[in-house]
Amino acid sequence: MLRFDLVSPEQKLLSDDVAMVTLPGSEGDFSVLPGHAPMISSLRVGFIDVYEKESHGPARRILVSGGIVEVQAGRCTALAEDAVPLAEIDQDALQSDLQRASAKLSLAEAAEKPAIEAQIALLTRKLEVLALAAGQGH
Amino acid sequence: MPSLKDLKVRIESVKSTRKITSAMKMVAASKFRRAQEQAEATRPYAEAMAHIMAALTSSLGEGTEGPRLLTGTGRRDTILLVVVTSDRGLCGAFNSQVVREALREIRALEAEGSTVKIICAGRKGRDLLRREHGGKIVGFYDDIARGGISFAEARMIAEPLLDMFEKGEFDKAVIIYNRFKNVLTQIVASRQLVPVPVPEARRDGAEAPALYEYEPDEGKILSDLLPRNVGVQVYRALLESAAGEQGARMTAMDNATRNAGDMIDRLTLQYNRARQAYITKEMIEIVTGAEAV
Numbered sequence: 478m479l480r481f482d483l484v485s486p487e488q489k490l491l492s493d494d495v496a497m498v499t500l501p502g503s504e505g506d507f508s509v510l511p512g513h514a515p516m517i518s519s520l521r522v523g524f525i526d527v528y529e530k531e532s533h534g535p536a537r538r539i540l541v542s543g544g545i546v547e548v549q550a551g552r553c554t555a556l557a558e559d560a561v562p563l564a565e566i567d568q569d570a571l572q573s574d575l576q577r578a579s580a581k582l583s584l585a586e587a588a589e590k591p592a593i594e595a596q597i598a599l600l601t602r603k604l605e606v607l608a609l610a611a612g613q614g615h
Numbered sequence: 616m617p618s619l620k621d622l623k624v625r626i627e628s629v630k631s632t633r634k635i636t637s638a639m640k641m642v643a644a645s646k647f648r649r650a651q652e653q654a655e656a657t658r659p660y661a662e663a664m665a666h667i668m669a670a671l672t673s674s675l676g677e678g679t680e681g682p683r684l685l686t687g688t689g690r691r692d693t694i695l696l697v698v699v700t701s702d703r704g705l706c707g708a709f710n711s712q713v714v715r716e717a718l719r720e721i722r723a724l725e726a727e728g729s730t731v732k733i734i735c736a737g738r739k740g741r742d743l744l745r746r747e748h749g750g751k752i753v754g755f756y757d758d759i760a761r762g763g764i765s766f767a768e769a770r771m772i773a774e775p776l777l778d779m780f781e782k783g784e785f786d787k788a789v790i791i792y793n794r795f796k797n798v799l800t801q802i803v804a805s806r807q808l809v810p811v812p813v814p815e816a817r818r819d820g821a822e823a824p825a826l827y828e829y830e831p832d833e834g835k836i837l838s839d840l841l842p843r844n845v846g847v848q849v850y851r852a853l854l855e856s857a858a859g860e861q862g863a864r865m866t867a868m869d870n871a872t873r874n875a876g877d878m879i880d881r882l883t884l885q886y887n888r889a890r891q892a893y894i895t896k897e898m899i900e901i902v903t904g905a906e907a908v
Contacts, residue, residue: 516828
């Protein structure tokens, strides 16, 4: 079994023995099985899929907006500031956040713009990833 | 000699003060427990982060040019102090001891010829530093601890700070805060934020650093990780300070409650003596009146 920990600065979100984890690496998705070679990778916006048994579909899908992951003998630790399980994601809330941010952008002062643009980019990306996941029939 | 009525009024007023201080103590105690839990909860993240940092920096090797956040600007001309205090008072020496350390630091740095800039997280720190060093305050945040501290609040402080560093507005940043030891003691600690201190490689030999594969390369991951690390350091300082604040308030309010109790005892004694003296006086008057008849 593989020990998988998902931690945010605020709390330990997940700590479980699992069969496999699929992570959205910044250079492409990859899966970690027990005995994976040690590696460190950064993450992009996407889903962390946790498989409790290899033959079944993912038991948990968690949307992260970037982070970092460390794999070493028998354990895999993902650090993510922002991680929400798929079941708890409120798409409408994301949409309205996006609209609010877009509205704010036109009024914002020049100094504030980059931060708001980054927020918009992140929200857009999240929605894209969600739409993709919905399309795959998960 | 105060009259009986005066004494009675004073006793009542001290009693209501005691009610307030003991309620504040209770509130602080419950907030304290939450703050402490929060401070504990961030440990797994911080430890994993330190572990990755150690692996990365050791494999970066000699001679390679690391990101500026790690190597620094090579100068020490402008130092940024982040002073973490509370927004509210009535917590003993909690704020003044941080400010005292900040003032000492400012004096020492200025004696060396460095320029000092200050960011205040917490109203009390700004109030106390403003008179002497008002012109040096470049940032101020308040109401951080209201309704619990989330990582977003730490980012609110860390991101502008990183921006300032990018623009070359300072060479080194240090955060000064109350490190929580236990309810009775908070120790003033200062920790370097920028350049990010390189974690000491473990020399006990028990855990040789594994050879990691990096995806993308070390430099890219590091430049992604370092800003996060600054955020986490700020976050931890805020949490420790919040836990310390409530601890300090608990102790201060406990003392205040006890002092109020002592004062009530003393005033009650005085009141009873005065009452007795008054009764004795009246009786003497009656007796002498009766004898005269």
